[in-house]
Amino acid sequence: MVTTDLLKTVSRDKAFYFFLSIGNSTGQSASSLKEFMDKLNEVNAKSLDFHLHRGDFEKWVSDVLQDQELAQELRRLQKSSPTGETLRTQLSATVSKRLKRLSGQASATRP
Amino acid sequence: MQDARATYTEIGQSLGMAHSTVHERVKRMELNGIIKKYTTVIDTEKLGAKNITAITTVFTDPKTSEEVAQKLAQASQVLEVYTSLSEELLIIAKITAENQEQLHTFIANKVAPLPGVMRIRTSIVTRKYKETSPSLASQSKRLHL
Numbered sequence: 001m002v003t004t005d006l007l008k009t010v011s012r013d014k015a016f017y018f019f020l021s022i023g024n025s026t027g028q029s030a031s032s033l034k035e036f037m038d039k040l041n042e043v044n045a046k047s048l049d050f051h052l053h054r055g056d057f058e059k060w061v062s063d064v065l066q067d068q069e070l071a072q073e074l075r076r077l078q079k080s081s082p083t084g085e086t087l088r089t090q091l092s093a094t095v096s097k098r099l100k101r102l103s104g105q106a107s108a109t110r111p
Numbered sequence: 112m113q114d115a116r117a118t119y120t121e122i123g124q125s126l127g128m129a130h131s132t133v134h135e136r137v138k139r140m141e142l143n144g145i146i147k148k149y150t151t152v153i154d155t156e157k158l159g160a161k162n163i164t165a166i167t168t169v170f171t172d173p174k175t176s177e178e179v180a181q182k183l184a185q186a187s188q189v190l191e192v193y194t195s196l197s198e199e200l201l202i203i204a205k206i207t208a209e210n211q212e213q214l215h216t217f218i219a220n221k222v223a224p225l226p227g228v229m230r231i232r233t234s235i236v237t238r239k240y241k242e243t244s245p246s247l248a249s250q251s252k253r254l255h256l
Contacts, residue, residue: 017223022215023167023233025223 006067006102007033016060018047033065033102037095045084052078052087070098113243115149152242162207164190164236165214167222169202175227176200182225188217211235 009032016036018026028043030036040048051057055078062071073094082090119130119137126133140146171179176194180202184192191205208214218231 012226013220013224015224017219019215019219022211022235023165023218023231025218025228025231027170027230029223 006065007106008065009035010064014064016056016064018043019050020044020047021050033061033067033070033095033099037092037099040088040092040095045088048087048091049083052082052091057091067098070095073098162209163211163214164239165206165208166234166236167204167206167218168232169204169222170199170229170231171202172227172229173200175225176202179225179227183222186217186221206233 012029012031015029015031016039018028018030018039020026026043026047028039028047030039052074055075058071058074058078061067061074074091077090077094080090119133122128122137123130123133137146169179169183180192180194183189183202183204188206188208189204190207193203195201195203206214206217208217214233214235218233222228222231
């Protein structure tokens with residue numbers, strides 16, 4: 001997978017939609033890893049708990065963004081079961097680190 | 112009318128009419144599309160089905176609510192769709208699914224991505240106390256049937 005593909009923006013039907021519980025959406029969504037990072041800092045912490053517990057973050061990153069490396073890191077995070085603001089901090093750090101690495105690689109390969 | 116298999120005589124007795132009058136009016140209502148169909152209401156729980164039912168409220172941008180309601184109406188999982196204007200424009204849908212996971216998948220993959228959907232609230236029905244249609248008998252005089 002080429003780095004720029006991992007930073008792609010996906011269509012509305014493939015975006016990640018944040019929910020608080022079964023069938024209760026927050027109205028927030030992310031169509032790219034960058035937008036996902038931004039939303040992690042905005043959404044209700046309960047939504048982060050809900051999705052981490054279900055493995056939704058890992059599934060979206062793996063199936064839609066096709067970033068297996070980040071999916072693996074998210075799986076590791078899920079196993080340690082952080083909750084609330086601790087989860088937000090750890091999730092944010094994980095995604096931010098990956099985003100910086102991918103952005104750095106993308107600019108290095110740009111002619 | 113609670114029993115679609117009731118005879119014209121039985122209906123006539125309950126309405127105080129001759130069975131020939133009932134027959135004539137039923138035929139007229141069928142012809143005019145007032146009576147849309149005769150159907151069977153099955154108690155799926157007694158058949159062993161464990162389907163769940165949810166009442167979902169979809170908050171939408173008023174400009175797209177018509178399209179959202181139409182899309183919902185096309186989905187086989189959606190049993191009923193209504194729009195309501197309270198403080199905001201709402202779409203209320205009755206949805207069925209085999210389990211909570213399927214319900215969530217449908218809402219997350221098919222409802223949330225529809226253009227104009229702002230947020231969604233869902234209540235899963237835990238117990239049903241009544242399910243019926245409005246009775247024609249109580250309204251027949253006003254409706255000029």
